[in-house]
Amino acid sequence: MNFMEYNFRAIEQKWQTYWLENKTYKTDIRNDKPKFYVLDMFPYPSGAGLHVGHPLGYIASDIYSRFKRQQGFNVLHPMGYDAFGLPAEQYAIQTGQHPAVTTARNIARYREQLDKIGFCYDWDREIRTSEPDYYKWTQWAFIQMFNHYFDTTLQKAQPIASLVSHFETKGTEGIRAHCSEELSFTADEWKAYTEKEQQEVLLNYRIAYLADLKVNWCPALGTVLANDEVSEGLSVRGGHPVEQKVMRQWSLRVSAYANRLVSGLDTLEWTESLKETQKNWIGRSEGAEMKFFLKDSDVEIDIFTTRADTIYGVTFMVLAPESELVKVCTTAAQTEEVEAYLDWTKKRTERERQADRKVTGVFSGSYAINPVSGTEIPIWIADYVLAGYGTGAIMAVPAHDSRDYAFARHFNLPIIPLIEGCDVSEESFDAKEGILMNSGFLNGLTVKEAIQKTKEYLVEKAIGRVKVNFRLRDAIFSRQRYWGEPFPVFYKEGMPYMLDETKLPLVLPEVDKYLPTEKGEPPLGRAANWKTEEGYPLELSTMPGFAGSSAYYLRYMDPGNDKELVSRTANEYWRSVDLYIGGTEHATGHLIYSRFWNKFLFDLGLVCEEEPFRKLINQGMIQGRSNFVYRIKNSNTFVSLNLKDQYETTPIHVDVNIVHNDQLDLEQFRNWNPEYRTAEFILEDGKYICGWAVEKMSKSMYNVVNPDDIVERYGADTLRLYEMxxxxxxxxxxxxxxxxxxxxxxxxxxxxxxxxxxxxxxxxxxxxxxxxxxxxxxxxxxxxxxxxxxxxxxxxxxxxxxxxxxxxxxxxxxxxxxxxxxxxxxxxxxxxxxxxxxxxxxxxxxxxxxxxxxxxLVESVINYPVSFNGKVRFTMSLPAALDKAEVERIALADENTQRFLNGAAIKKVIVVPGKIINIVC
RNA sequence: GCCCGGAUGGUGGAAUGGUAGACACGAAGGACUUAAAAUCCUUUGGCCUCACGGCUGUGCGGGUUCAAGUCCCGCUUCGGGUACCA
Missing domain, CATH: 1.10.730.10 (Isoleucyl-tRNA Synthetase; Domain 1)
Known part of the structure; x- marks a missing residue:
């Protein structure tokens, strides 16, 4: 085929067909070649299709894949779909259309759009998280998590059976297991427990566990949400209000891996900012746990602090309203007041609490004894102390903590400064620097020294211990929704049990409506026969969005395998992702869960690399660029941008697809909307120039650009190059x-x-x-x-x-x-x-x-800029071979040099061979 | 509040401490054309100058250096993340 001119439509069609027919992008294990694994974060196939922002990362990874292939690597570059999710289900609720149908339709549309751009994906490896032969392995991994606990000494997952045998011989003595609650029982007590009681105990240790938790409940979506799915008290998807509620839910013990999730970051080629975001989210903080005693009682109040050095400045204590100690500490005289406060805090939503930072709290009536100074201090209850972090109780040091300071000021509690020369008359002194005073044996030490010395003192006197605390919470894994993976779980006497692995996949059942039942159960409560062969009821919740995306990169290595998630051969060849490209929005969700999931499989010896994504690049967001036309008030006349100030106008968004280089196509504009059929224009130089602004890319701003339209007009190669x-x-x-x-x-x-x-x-x-x-x-x-x-x-x-x-x-x-x-x-x-x-x-x-x-590339002649005191005056061409001294000699002898010197004395001459000559005078 | 990024012509952006503005868009002028499109050529940071040329210039104020968009200190401002996390 010959082309008179660059006929991109014919060329692109021709080669896309050729690549497809010749399976040009098919990949197999090749032991004669080094491997390279390039991965894109797979998309959720939304009904809106792709806009030009989506392919940005895909084009970048495609270029790298092709580059590596041409360099002789065997490149794995797969693509698939994160196909479970809320939008398809919300659409199903409105229309009755099965989410599988809409999902399939959206995927077809995505595929069509992706194909037009000429990506080198090996489509034989495509996966969809909503397909039973894929989610079988999501369910399977969940079963493994149920059957393991995390040994804190070994810092790895171990079979739950070994925990059971330990209980049988020694009870909880010497147990080093990550758990929800510290338990203590003997071997005999364990053996005396009923089956149900034993199961309840084991849930306390399992990596996938069921527990009563304070969860983020979103009434509008009818489901609970994980912490990363909530932002400022609103759901990330949809922006609905979220409230706190205690519910029995499945969770993953991600927090057990907090240490390894932090330390693993050092081995990764990620940007510092992304590592920083993860570190903050995991929130490791080193401090001390300290015992305070209730006055005239042996009731112990544990607190966590990173400022052990400020112990002499503690003037009161604060309990979180949810703390179990509230009841114990409240005196009869204060009961009424405390209960009123508890009622009030319970009614506040997370959002209200965050929006309204008024100082609130109530005195419990009791006092505690400072274990170091022996001072008597009042115990207060306030919701600025969170039940979920540390121990749910704090020692308050108003002089050196701004929150405690505000509280002390409001309730008129004493403030004792502990740092020499600090001024706490207006605000607290929070900096971790200075020399201690008013602090007994710590006086004269720096803050750092004092923290260390206090920790030693606590351990020595057995009133506390060194403790590392993490902000990272376990991941809530239940969703009260339809369109997700069913749990491979059934219930016997109210206790959860795993289905046998041979029963997987447990296929998502049909329901008549995608809504909760009349009893308020999740949609799966509507499914007929939703029980095991033996008649035990199956779990009604489904798994969250991140379940399917947590190990998908492993499945691409061996997508057709019906015996294993991934074969050892395939895993040992492809190992882990060498280059991962995607958006930063997954920094604290997917990228934490995936790392956790992979580490768990690594502990079980099922994958050979501990970290899933060696190098990660975040492509920037593509924002929208909107165009505006300016309508003269009370008319149908539009005035061009640079003339608009002469009139009183209203800016109106206009579809960017009928604007070219900010010039409006008048004909298309008249046809765009019947309202503008009779529009008149005031032009400048015969053109209508539109205004513009950078906004979010969205339908309502009419600034969505579809890659298909660009491909149609300029071709895929132009789109690819232009995006880059x-x-x-x-x-x-x-x-x-x-x-x-x-x-x-x-x-x-x-x-x-x-x-x-x-x-x-x-x-x-x-x-x-x-x-x-x-x-x-x-x-x-x-x-x-x-x-x-x-x-x-x-x-x-x-x-x-x-x-x-x-x-x-x-x-x-x-x-x-x-x-x-x-x-x-x-x-x-x-x-x-x-x-x-x-x-x-x-x-x-x-x-x-x-x-x-x-x-x-060797240059024979160099064009030297000659500068005087750093200011370039002229250039001279000199042979590149000249050395420093010769360059200097020739430059100084040049008549131009003499002219610019104008008689001034030369103080110094700098010659950087091949670069520059600078004369200081 | 804390952490992380940015700020360079009309626009997107380039620049291992070494001639700021590469490349591209837009704009202006010109060639070809009945015309348009396409293509090609020239100019294009600002100011002064007929010109040669000069001055000035990378958010602001200091500093280091022979030399700073680049390094250091202090601000302003715009994004992003995160937060009563003790």
Whole structure:
């Protein structure tokens, strides 16, 4: 097939068909090649389809995959769908349409859009989390978590059976297991427990466990949510209010892995900011746990503090309203007041509590004794102390903690400063610096020394211990929804049991409606025969969104395996993801859960790498760029941007797809909306220029750009190059179609080096030194740019290269052939066409990636800028071979130098060979 | 509040401490064309100058250096994350 001009539609269609028919992107284990695993965060297939923001990361990973393949790696680059989720279910509730139907339709649409962009995915490995043969392994992993506990000494998961045998011989003595609550019983007591009691005890240790928890309940969605699915008291999906509620729910003991989740970060090539986000979320803090005693009683109140050094400044204690000690500490006289306060706090939603930071609290009536100073201090109850963190009780040091300070001021409690020279008359002194005073044996020490000394003292006197606390909470794993993985769980006497693995997958049943039952049970309560063969009822909740995405990268290694999640052979070959590209929004959700899940499987010896994602790149968000027209008040007349100030106008969003380079297509505008059929315009220079603003990309702003439309108009290669040209990959930027003509022009110009006026321009002439220099400079630049994910500068390097070859009228195969191989990762369609035009067969995907030759890059002459006191005045060309002294001598002798010196004395001359000459005078 | 990023022409952006503004868009002028599109050529940070050329310039104020967009200190401001976490 010959093309008169760059006919991208025909070219792209031709090669997409070829790649499909020849299974160009099929991947298998190849022991003769090193592997490389490139992964995109798989999408949730929403009804809206892809907009131009979605492919940004996919294009970046595609370029890298193709690059690695051309360098001789066996590249695994799969794609699939995170197909369970709320939107399909909400849609089902409204329409009665089964979520599987909408999901399948959306996937088909996604696939069609993805195919048009020419990605090198191995679609034979596609997975969908909502397919039973996939979620079988999600259910299977859950069973393993149920059957294991976390040994805190070994810092790894162990079979629950070994815990049971320990209980049988020694009870809880010497148990080092991560648990919800510290238990204590003997072997005999254990044996005396009923089956039900034993099961209840074991739930306290299991990695997947059922417990009564204070959860985030979202009434509008009718389900509980994990902490990362709630932001500022509202659900992340939908923005509905969330309240706190105690419910019996499945949870994953993610917190057991907190230590390893923090330390593992050091082994990863992630950005510092992402590691920092995870560290903050996990929230490791080193401190001390300390025992206070209730006055005249042996009731013990444990507190956690990171400022053990401030012990002499404790002037009161505070309990969280939910603390079990509240009842114990409340005196008869205070009961009424305390109960009124508890009632009030219970009614407050999380959102109200966060929005309204008024100081509130109530005195319990009791006093505690400071274990170090022996001072008597009042015990208060206040909701600024959280039940879920530390021990739910604090020692308050108003002089050195701003929250305690506000509280002390409000209730007129004493404030004792402990740092020499600090001023606490207006605010607390929170900094961890200074010299201690008013602090008994700690006086004269620095804060750091005092913290250490206090910790030693606590241990010595047995009134406390060194403790590391984590902010990370266990992940709530139940959702009261339909469209998710069913739990492989049945109930016997109210206790949960796992289905036998041979019964997996437990397939999601049909229901008549996707709503809770009349009794308020989740939708699965509507399913007929939702019980085991033996008649035991099955779990009614389903798993959350992150369940299916937690181990999907493993499944891609061996997607068809019906015996195992992944075979040992496949896992040992592909190991872990070498490059993972996706958005930062998953920093505290998916990326924590996946790491946890993988570490658990690693502990069981089922996967060979402890960390799933070695290198991770976050592509920036593509924001919308909206266009506006300006309607003159009370008329149907629109005035162009630069004339609008002469009138009283209202800005109106206009569909960006009928605006080109900020110029409105008047005809399309009139047809866009019947209201504008009769619109009149006041133009500038015969054009209507629109205003613009950067906003979120959304339908209501009419700024959604569909990649299909871009492909239709310019071709996939232009879309790919343009998305990369837009700016640095990791930076957020607005989508702005202005400028796309530039990269399209580049491809046309490249084409014209090969083919012009209907005939081939190619020749076999020997390249000149200049041409070789252009080529090799480009090879070098592109190679380092790809390795640094600096794709925007790659595209400009290609433009420079083609512009230079164009002005040299270079149509030599010897230059153009390597150039095509170099461009192939970025613009595979045109590269494939040109590769064949050059007489090659097979696919450009296997053309080896060119290597630059430094010999061609040697400069013989250098254009030295000569500056005086750092200010450049003129340049001079000198042979590159000259050494420092010679350059200096020639430069000083130059008449220009004498002119700019103008008689001044030279103090110093700096010569950086190959760079610059600077004369100080 | 705390943590992490940014701030460079009309616009997107380039620049291992070494000629700021590469590359591209837009704009202006020109060639070709009946015209448009496409293509090609020229100019394009600001100010002064007929010109040669000069001055100025990377959010603000200091500093280090022969030399700072780049390093250090102090601010302003815009994003993102996170929060009564003791």
């Amino acid at each position: 040209f837009l700016g640095p990959l990791e930076q957020s930027k607005p989508w702005d179609t202005n400028g796309i003509d530039g990269v399209h022009r580049f491809l046309k110009r490249l084409w014209s080096l090969f083919y012009r006026d209907g005939k081939s321009m190619l020749n076999d002439e020997k390249p000149t030194a200049d041409e070789l220099k252009i080529l090799h400079k480009t090879i070098k630049k592109i190679t380092t740019d790809i390795e640094n994910f600096s794709y925007n500068t790659s595209v400009s390097a290609f433009m420079i290269c083609v512009n230079e070859l164009y002005s040299l009228k270079c149509n030599k195969k010897a230059i153009l052939e390597p150039l095509v191989a170099l461009l192939a990762p970025f613009a595979p369609h045109i590269a494939e066409e040109l590769y064949h035009l050059l007489g090659n067969s097979g696919t450009v995907c296997d053309a080896s990636f060119p290597k630059h030759n430094e010999e061609y």
